[in-house]
Amino acid sequence: MDQNSRQELEDKGWKIGSVAEFLELSPEETMLVEIKLALSRSLKERRQALMTQAKLADKIHSSQPRVAKAENGDESVSIELLIRAILATGASPQEIGQVIASVG
Amino acid sequence: MDQNSRQELEDKGWKIGSVAEFLELSPEETMLVEIKLALSRSLKERRQALMTQAKLADKIHSSQPRVAKAENGDESVSIELLIRAILATGASPQEIGQVIASVG
DNA sequence: CTAGAATATATCAGATATGATATAAGTCCA
């Protein structure tokens, strides 16, 4: 975990108040966060190539603001919603598996 | 989706009241459910080889009953908890990606 | 520039997932 990753996580609001607190994330907790961020990035890439946030929101019976949060790695977004959204871009389970497997 | 899968899903309580209702699951919704079930099965296999449900519950700061639900594909269990649990068995993101990629 | 479209941020009430607890049911072997 380098300084850039740390900054990225803090920027996304991963309730990190101090370096010490950050370092207390276990490897498993860190992996979980990285999985979420990888899914966020994948979602944004795929969605941008295909449609607007509002259009995707409709497809998954959600709202444009929630899609925005999903794409920006907001901590309030569940992995479940991320996967629902990615599936709605036409991704296969294989592709989703790839994204997760690509994490550290 | 064959008859066995359907029966499996109904057994797990995936709020399916009738065949018609079941068939109204979109391909994306079906994939999501199958991803969850695949993760459940993987969790159970891995955990059984290593430790007791109570031990795993401690590791993820959860409870034995919740681990039981996770392993039995209970609808109330989030993908997030499933992944947290699988990571706690020592699985890598690669292995989790494999499980998801193995779905349909 | 600038209007319209897309995206981001803020707020919130309701829905869902959570860990805890109690306890039932199953498993195993002394």
Added chain:
DNA sequence: TGGACTTATATCATATCTGATATATTCTAG
């Protein structure tokens, strides 16, 4: 056969996630 251990089921108050809405900001074409 029964007692320890493990897993399953039921209930619940609380925490977290949800979609909706309002609105601010950013982007893009003209």
